[in-house]
Amino acid sequence: MDPSDGIHFVSSTDSPEFTRLSSSLTRSSVIGLDAEWKPVRAHQPNFPTVLLLQIACRLDSHRSIVFLLDLSEILLPSVYHLLRDVFLSPHILKLGFRFKQDLLYLSSTFRSQGCDSGFDRVEPFLDIATIYSHLHHKQTTRKTKVTKSLSFICEELLGMSLSKELQCSDWSLRPLTKDQRTYAAIDALCLIEIFNVFQLRVLKEEMVRATTIEYPQRPHAEQGISLRKSSWVTLPMDYTLLQIVRGYSDKIVLTESDGKPGTSKKKGKRKSSTGFTCKEKRVDDIDEWRGPAPWDYLLGGDGFPKFLCDVMVEGLAKHLRCVGIDAAVPYSRKPETRELIDQAIKEKRVLLTRDAKLLRHEYLLGNQIYRVKSLLKNDQLIEVIETFQLKICEDQLMSRCTKCNGRFIQKPLSIEEAIEAAKGFQVIPNCLFDRNIEFWQCTDCNQLYWEGTQYHNAVQKFIDVCKISSA
Helix, strand or coil, rough: CCCCEEEEEEEECHHHHHHHHHHHHHCCCCCEEEEEEEEEEEECCCHHHHCEEEEECCCCCCCCCEEEECCCCCCCCHHHHHHHHHCCCCCCCEEEEECCCHHHHHHHHHHHHHCCCCCCEEEEEEHHHEEEEEHCHHCCCCCCCCCHHHHHHHHHHHCCCCCCCCCCCCCCCCCCCHHHHHHHHHHHHHHHHHHHHHHHHHHHHHHHHHHCCCCCCCHHHHHHHHCCCCCCCCCCCHHHHHHHHHHHEEEEEHHHHHHEEEEEEEHHECCCCCCEEEEEECCCCCCCCCCCCCCHHCCCCCCCEEEECCCHHHCCCCCCCCHCEECCCCCCCCCCCHHHHHHHHHCCCCEEECCCHHHHHHHHHCCCCEEEECCCCCHHHHHHEEEEHCCCCCCHHHCCCCCCEECCCCEEEHHHHHHHHHHHCCCCCHCCCCCCEEEECCCCCCCEEEECCCHHHHHHHHHHHHCCCCC
């Protein structure tokens, strides 16, 4: 990863470099973000001023370009609207390494130069620390809380050493040295390289999934991404990237309390050998599942696991159904928090989510909420099975309706019974009439299923994913 030929230093909006930055942003669906500021003394009353903003633009799967935006020279109001639109554009996935602190300092810097509202949000956003946590979920235990540095992640995923010697250098001095420019560019560029590894993994998983079970897709606006109007136009994401954004992205939102220097977490900083404080970001710890579950016999339950998957893990609900686990989804497409809580309590389900904010309502749900840490559906399924110690056997596979979560009629239907049941409701392919296969029907929605190639592929997939051994 050598960025020396693709670094553009932008210090004026009248420069050719700025024109190229604007053009590249309109053609990029993935960008990496990082920021640098002058090292500050501990307990400084004000946030440090961001002096350099690094933006790495992925032009295609093989080419990226890095822009170093010199915020000490450029007029900040002249680039404020461009950056704000980029941060909020639903067509650009933003990558960062625990970028919330950077955004906080960046917002403070722009507000100090007359941009009253600053920046309070970045979405869709995907944290490199989260990507790493997902890719290595199977190799780590959930009781081990390990925060990996960006240099460690680069070494492990990309096989390259990322030196941090210049992190605490004086970024206020101009001109920046060649080594400083290269260091700053690599810090942003490596985010895209790591995402490329992750995207390849996701695409392989999705290709396997597509050959087994077909899942309905939801409109983009229903994925939690705000579609904001803007005069600044970018190219829409391609289908595969859009699927990643829908399934795995998050957002950064600054609150009013974040805007006060006294409330910043001291644990997110470290001191260099010179006595200055340098940026070092961290991920908040999330409580583990403590149990027992509401279906436990000790609590008067029936012993049968039941889950409620919110919209962020709706794909996990379908996977749970495929292995015979009762997994419901919210009554409405955009449920309020109170609705989720009421449904979980009423139906005695454990609420599964990836939204850490929902954990604030644990006092209402007790042992009925769990935050899923994995990103991909197969890994989420394994995480839930291991966390709740679910027992999965081959006889359970494909015993629930993936469409509505209903149970199948226990006695298989004959071809004649299936044809009668399908009248005016479902079309049975003619090629099945001459084959000796069995049909099942959902007791709730009347959907018909049969032992076709798709069925056998799905069974084999979940035998492999769940590591079910044949008796």
